[in-house]
Amino acid sequence: MPENKKIEIRQLTAQDTPALQLPNEPFALHGRMIVTRDAAAWHARFEETDSAATQTFPDEHYQFAEIAKNGFALGAFDQNKPVGLATYQEAFFKYLYLDDLKVNAAYRHQGIARRLIQAAAPAAKQRGYAGIYTVGQDNNIDACRFYLAAGFQIGGLNTRGYGHTQQEGKQDIYFYLDF
Template identity: 25%
Template sequence: MNRESKIMISPLNTELIEDINKTNDSFKLYGRVVPSLQSGKWSYEEVLLDEPREIRFPDDKLDWDQYINQEDKTLFLAYMNHTCIGQIRIIKDWNRFCYIENIATKKDYRGSGVGKLLLNKAEEWAKQRKLVGMSLEAQDDNLGACQFYVKQGFILGGVDTLKQSSNADIGTTLYWYKLFNEPIK
């Protein structure tokens, strides 16, 4: 990444809708998170896969106008030199968390700070709405994403082994949380 280039974060508007799925590059699955619950606390081990593989999520086909100028949901796009390099799609969830529906960075820009900037923007949005934290889901075989979330201050808060049971390729759904303040005990 050119140090002279500045990353700009823009909220979605009608002119930017065509850029949303441009961030949907393939990514490598190279390990798995193996969660464990002991005395009410989640922990996990990281296990590398014998054979890493590339996957790509299908493009999202949503009514993108529903994310423009809304109080309870939005989508931010990251740009460098007028090229869309990342996105984060968020909603105000029922539990007063900012739920991250999707976060993606173009392959060539991963590791450059784009994801962190997008998460920071989501956190700013959530705090403006007096939400208690951020949450998201990741699959147990997406070790790279899970490691990124932990690095950004997320903790494992739950596991669901049935949510994706209709999809043979997906095992366990992991629920990650970042609390803005310490939880009330």
């Protein structure tokens, strides 16, 4: 689908609190991204399944004051209707953390998520960051593919974070985007 240029991307203010409540929607679970590393680089391949399973993350109930204290949020609007959200948190090192990125299902594949990332670059640079990083779950292969297509590179893999939970065996992949 072509990029939807009618969508307005802007930094959220206290008046935009309703936009912070954009609900999470289901995404398909149809495989895993397998990450390996050798002496030279990270490598990825995708294992597809025929599964029709979906997952929906719990809604976050963001509060503007909390987000503004440690970062900022960008919203995507179709006229005045919120259709996308990206929340960013200050980080210790030279990469700003993309904590959450979501776009309503009806608006996906229109370039909105990519624009929510691109729009953060000026604020990140102003804060002294050299790029953005985020974490994707290995079973959310559509998100993993998106990050790679958007210019992110694999920079790490956490194979233990879900140990001793109902999601044992799942892995987190760290993605980095340099400006």
